[in-house]
Amino acid sequence: MPLRELLDEHRGEELDLYARTINPQFVRLLRTIGFDRRWARAEGAYLYDADGTRFLDLLGGFGMYNVGRNNPRVRAALVEALELETPGKVQLGISPLPGLLASALLERAPSSLGRVLFTSSGTEAVEAALKLGRAATGRSKVVSCEHGFHGLTLGSLSAAGDAAFSARFGPLLPGFSRVPFDDLDALEEALRGEDVAVFIVEPVQGHGPQFPHDHYLAGAQELCRRYGTLFCVDEVQTGFGRTGRMFALDHWGLEPDLLTVAKSLSGGYVPVGALLMSTTVYDAVFDSLEHSVSHGSTFAPNDLAMAAGLATLDELDAQHLSERAARMGELLLERTLPLVERYEVVKGVRGLGLIWAIEFEEPAGGSRSWRMLERVQTGLFAQLVVVPLFSDHKILSQVSGHDSNVIKILPPLVLSENDVDWFVEALEATLARAEKLPRAMVRFAIRAARANVPSRAKRGEKPAPRKMRSIFRG
Ligand SMILES: Cc1ncc(COP(=O)(O)O)c(C=O)c1O
Structure with missing residues (x-):
């Protein structure tokens, strides 16, 4: 059967099919954090879902799309x-x-x-x-x-x-x-x-x-x-x-x-x-x-x-993409370094070319909600930023590494100045909200972090929740 027909015939089934045949736990994870989109197409630094909504891809397939998707x-x-x-x-x-x-x-x-x-x-x-x-x-x-x-x-x-x-x-x-x-x-x-x-x-x-x-x-x-x-x-x-x-x-x-x-x-x-x-x-x-x-x-x-x-x-x-990465990286740093002064929760921003990261810390003077999140899982605040960046601002990013409150991006090097604006404005809006740690947000984060516990308990294993972000190997 031609590929196009095969895809048409199974449109909308990908998550269930993947769960049935490849990795149900991964599909469960995506559903828990709301990343269970149905992806239809990609081009350059953008992904498009089945409804035609454009997403800015700052993950770049963990850094494999330097020349842009579908170059x-x-x-x-x-x-x-x-x-x-x-x-x-x-x-x-x-x-x-x-x-x-x-x-x-x-x-x-x-x-x-x-x-x-x-x-x-x-x-x-x-x-x-x-x-x-x-x-x-x-x-x-x-x-x-x-x-x-x-x-x-x-x-x-x-x-x-x-x-x-x-x-x-x-x-x-x-x-x-x-x-x-x-x-x-x-x-x-x-x-x-x-x-x-x-x-x-x-x-x-x-x-x-x-x-x-x-x-x-x-x-x-x-x-x-x-x-x-x-x-x-x-x-x-x-x-x-x-x-x-x-x-x-x-x-x-x-x-x-x-x-x-x-x-x-x-x-x-x-x-x-x-x-x-x-x-x-x-x-x-x-x-x-x-x-x-x-x-x-x-x-x-x-x-x-x-x-x-x-x-x-x-x-x-x-396309002089190394030079472009250097330029866009500098712009990104220039636009995001002021966040350190503006938000107590931002510990630092760092980058070289288009490997860039922002690190969070407990606000000076302490925060009960922050400590509650940290008790459940180190780095949960960063997850609280990554999720709305995706769901509200259509930006795909990731929490980096273990036991750290860091968001890291590895976008395609074709990133434009407008894309940098898109990201920085979304990040500001998300931080302004997340810094206040609204109760609903905290509840969501804790629920998501604990999503792995029941299946382990069912198997009679010690309830040691596998950290959501530890699967991300960027
Ligand atoms: C520095 C480094 N080395 C090796 C690897 C493994 O590459 P692959 O996933 O293609 O096996 C990675 C993957 O993220 C990496 O970042």
């Missing part, structure tokens, strides 16, 4: 690749597109990187970095950062800096330890034994988000060099213009041994990721014919992902 240049490249009937994966043979995308990536990456290994996701790129890093150094230890996030497969989870993601899935891989982010003394202590294969770090920690001091990453790279540890920068979230430069590492002129990317590389159309590595790492691992296929996976690199990747890089250049 016409990327779509045209995909159509062309399909029409050309490209060879696809020969497996025992080579097609032209992977080499072309690898060249385009290496041209834009630091000169320390000389080879590309494609994957189908960010976590697989991280797995490759860990695996190849161990083989290249002959060491097994891996150091990562507290509150870091690198994906949800077991290797990446072993490097995760928040136990909330890994609890229940152990045992994890041996040899992993964590140091505080932005702390060079702690890192030196961890590397000094000269037995660490890889230090993996996000240049800007997605959870938080946390921005490093100016000297930290260059200092970390220097320590890695001194102690023979491979320096791995995870740019799965920060890559491709997000922070106002092609890669966040460009802000500090870093020259890593390993660089992981994914998310926006295919314009959000096709799963793709990549590990960029130095030729030294490559030569150490792929050191013979026998070892020429030491790592890989069936679908990576597939021609559609490669075609989309090439078009995405072209689009980033043609």
